[in-house]
Amino acid sequence: MKMLMTLIAISSAALSFTANAQFAKPEDAVKYRKASFTLVGAHFGRLGAMAQGRIPFDAQAAAANADIVANMAKLPWAAFGEGTDQGETKAKSEIWSQASKFKEISDKFQSESVKLAAAAKTGREDAFKAAFNATAGTCKSCHDDFRSK
Amino acid sequence: MKMLMTLIAISSAALSFTANAQFAKPEDAVKYRKASFTLVGAHFGRLGAMAQGRIPFDAQAAAANADIVANMAKLPWAAFGEGTDQGETKAKSEIWSQASKFKEISDKFQSESVKLAAAAKTGREDAFKAAFNATAGTCKSCHDDFRSK
Numbered sequence: 001m002k003m004l005m006t007l008i009a010i011s012s013a014a015l016s017f018t019a020n021a022q023f024a025k026p027e028d029a030v031k032y033r034k035a036s037f038t039l040v041g042a043h044f045g046r047l048g049a050m051a052q053g054r055i056p057f058d059a060q061a062a063a064a065n066a067d068i069v070a071n072m073a074k075l076p077w078a079a080f081g082e083g084t085d086q087g088e089t090k091a092k093s094e095i096w097s098q099a100s101k102f103k104e105i106s107d108k109f110q111s112e113s114v115k116l117a118a119a120a121k122t123g124r125e126d127a128f129k130a131a132f133n134a135t136a137g138t139c140k141s142c143h144d145d146f147r148s149k
Numbered sequence: 150m151k152m153l154m155t156l157i158a159i160s161s162a163a164l165s166f167t168a169n170a171q172f173a174k175p176e177d178a179v180k181y182r183k184a185s186f187t188l189v190g191a192h193f194g195r196l197g198a199m200a201q202g203r204i205p206f207d208a209q210a211a212a213a214n215a216d217i218v219a220n221m222a223k224l225p226w227a228a229f230g231e232g233t234d235q236g237e238t239k240a241k242s243e244i245w246s247q248a249s250k251f252k253e254i255s256d257k258f259q260s261e262s263v264k265l266a267a268a269a270k271t272g273r274e275d276a277f278k279a280a281f282n283a284t285a286g287t288c289k290s291c292h293d294d295f296r297s298k
Binding site: 022028031032035036038039042046071075 | 172177180181183184187191217224
């Protein structure tokens with residue numbers, strides 16, 4: 001059955017990783033999504049330091065970090081499948097009970113992070129800051145509603 | 150001093166993340182590199198299932214997973230800076246005492262993973278398998294020499 005689900009998962013959606021069947025065990029999925037958020041956080045933090053003026057704006061560094069965030073932003077959502085509400089996780093039950101709201105906000109984060117990467121590439125600090133703030137807003141909304149303190 | 154190092158790190162190397170000064174604390178760097186290897190492992194594992202015939206070869210899925218591996222393969226090396234040989238890590242001291250060998254093998258992993266992503270895109274299973282095996286060989290070499298059991 002797991003084999004069948006893996007086959008379905010891989011053949012049906014190469015780019016939209018939607019199936020937790022990609023993970024042998026729920027704890028593998030939890031570890032995976034936490035890893036992806038760790039990387040998002042590290043690179044987003046570097047962008048934040050620029051957006052908030054703690055370090056000078058550097059267009060090349062901003063673009064490089066924003067590209068990583070935009071790539072990474074696609075990854076965690078496949079890892080919120082069945083059985084992954086347990087264990088070492090801050091995921092709230094609302095992720096599953098309000099699944100469409102969770103999807104909407106995670107989609108918004110992804111689209112804003114793509115815009116952020118594009119804004120960083122313009123080299124215009126004001127565009128970068130505006131896009132950073134829009135993206136950060138999606139992080140905050142999701143954390144407020146779907147992540148335990 | 151940390152601020153100065155951060156400035157130097159960010160302004161000097163946008164794409165080659167070489168400085169551990171990007172991390173506020175050594176343990177942040179350790180967490181970051183472990184997260185990147187977790188993601189590499191998850192996606193490489195999916196490629197391995199195809200390369201080893203446990204699931205059928207799917208060119209689109211292979212290309213998607215290999216792209217993620219190739220992107221992720223750039224990340225962990227900046228996180229092996231000073232002070233990161235401590236704590237919750239399997240990193241062997243040889244990483245620092247044989248730094249040029251470690252760099253050579255990590256560069257090789259990165260270049261092989263780029264070739265793997267290209268091979269996956271050809272849709273040719275034999276090319277994909279050969280490139281997978283070449284990449285897997287770099288993983289193994291590095292783990293043999295530089296990672297504790």
